[in-house]
Amino acid sequence: MNKLIEELIEQAWVETEFDDPRSFAERLAELTVIETLNVQEALISQGHNAWHLRKETLKYFGVNDE
Numbered sequence: 203m204n205k206l207i208e209e210l211i212e213q214a215w216v217e218t219e220f221d222d223p224r225s226f227a228e229r230l231a232e233l234t235v236i237e238t239l240n241v242q243e244a245l246i247s248q249g250h251n252a253w254h255l256r257k258e259t260l261k262y263f264g265v266n267d268e
Contacts, residue, residue: 206237210230210233210234210237211230213233214226214229214230214233217229231263231265232265235259235260235263235265236265238259239255239256239259239260242255242256242259243256
């Protein structure tokens, strides 16, 4: 398994109640979306023209990244 995925799983596990698999799954999904946005931002900072991706990705997944 990808090390990053393992780290996201561990982070989601620590941040949620251990007896609530739904909250774990939701947090893991949120972390995955946020990590995706981080990749997009890195590409943008390298000169790729894709600023619209962040807002649309958040909207698509229904994640509020405050």
